[in-house]
Amino acid sequence: MLRIALITFIVAPLLMIGCDSSAPSARADEGQLTVVCTTTMITDLARVIAGPDAQVIGIMKTGEDPHVYEMRPRDTQNIAAADLVLMNGLHLEAQIDHVVENHASGHVVRLAEDTRIKPRGSDQYQGAPDPHCWFNVEYFKVYAERARDALIEVDPSHAEAYRQRTDTYLAELTALHDWAKQQIAAVPKAQRVMITSHDAFGYFGETYDIEVHAVIGMSTEQIPTGRDKIRLQQLVTDRGAKAVFIETSVSQALNDMVRQIAEATGVRVGGTLYSDSLGEPDSDVGTYLGMFRHNVHTVVEALK
Ligand SMILES: [Zn+2]
Known part of the structure; x- marks a missing residue:
């Protein structure tokens, strides 16, 4: 006091x-x-x-x-x-x-x-x-x-x-x-490729056995370039990725680039992931538990 x-x-x-x-x-x-x-x-x-x-x-x-x-x-x-x-x-x-x-x-x-x-x-x-x-x-x-x-x-x-x-x-x-381990293990290993806006899901990929790639690095301070886009488009094609994901707490420009990659390669946008922020309080994604469940569900539905 x-x-x-x-x-x-x-x-x-x-x-x-x-x-x-x-x-x-x-x-x-x-x-x-x-x-x-x-x-x-x-x-x-x-x-x-x-x-x-x-x-x-x-x-x-x-x-x-x-x-x-x-x-x-x-x-x-x-x-x-x-x-x-x-x-x-x-x-x-x-x-x-x-x-x-x-x-x-x-x-x-x-x-x-x-x-x-x-x-x-x-x-x-x-x-x-x-x-x-x-x-x-x-x-x-x-x-x-x-x-x-x-x-x-x-x-x-x-x-x-x-x-x-x-x-x-x-x-x-x-x-x-x-639960997350079980859900993700049910997706065939070759299909477990996740492409997101910024590199927030490294631990997620490592823990739950999913290959993770992102348009930019671990901090959103970085500005995405045309080269990043080309690199990811190539990767989507090479790895036969089924979907790309946008995020809620990053810039519009970054999510737009993910959408452009989807358009250029013909894969779908698999949904929105919560990376560095929870959703609205009092909603299903307003808690850590709810946010995590949403992300796992979104990823599994898009990749299976
Ligand atoms: Zn981050």
Whole structure:
């Protein structure tokens, strides 16, 4: 509480300019633990585990792209006041990382940066590790365990509740992982070729045994070129791919290129995948579990 009071005094006046008073603020309820999360996947995870015992604030909204997310003034305010900041790490949240370094006063946990998670090899364009670890459900279970441990550390009085909710969630994740494996194994191996807008599905392909290709690399900051298009068209033809997929959280230009590849090669657009953002809250794809089920279902229907 003392820390929050001090931050309010020191930081708040600096942040008043451009502050949206209608937006959720970390100081909305000063009596409760505040957890600030970056991506929508992590916000969902934190809400499940925190339950009624903490106020969870998500920085990114539905459809926002973490690679190019631009900070709003209230984000800095929320990060500064948070008891706990949960983020993905591995440089997914390029701009937020900088603000967290400079302004966070609470505990900060980068969920994907853990010895149990083996980052996929370096991106051919940037030499950075692949941050999209949540597409291996076993790795998302590590996220859940680390979020639980962080909550217990900052708020030991609710340890038992955090543990119980995490146990229930881990069981659901295990069931999801097994279901996804079964579903995808039912598609003949030669047909398991997935072509997407940006290279977000490397862990998905590795874990569930699908060959994955993308128009551009692991970050959406890259601009697709005519050469990328030709390379993918050739690949669709060579590998006899059955479908290509567009994504919800990337630029129109990138999805347009996927559609052009489909037109030029005669394959169909197999559907829309959720890559770096969940769908609308309160919809079927508004949770990590629902989003993952949707992606598996879409891929299996298009490739089988
Ligand atoms: Zn991405």
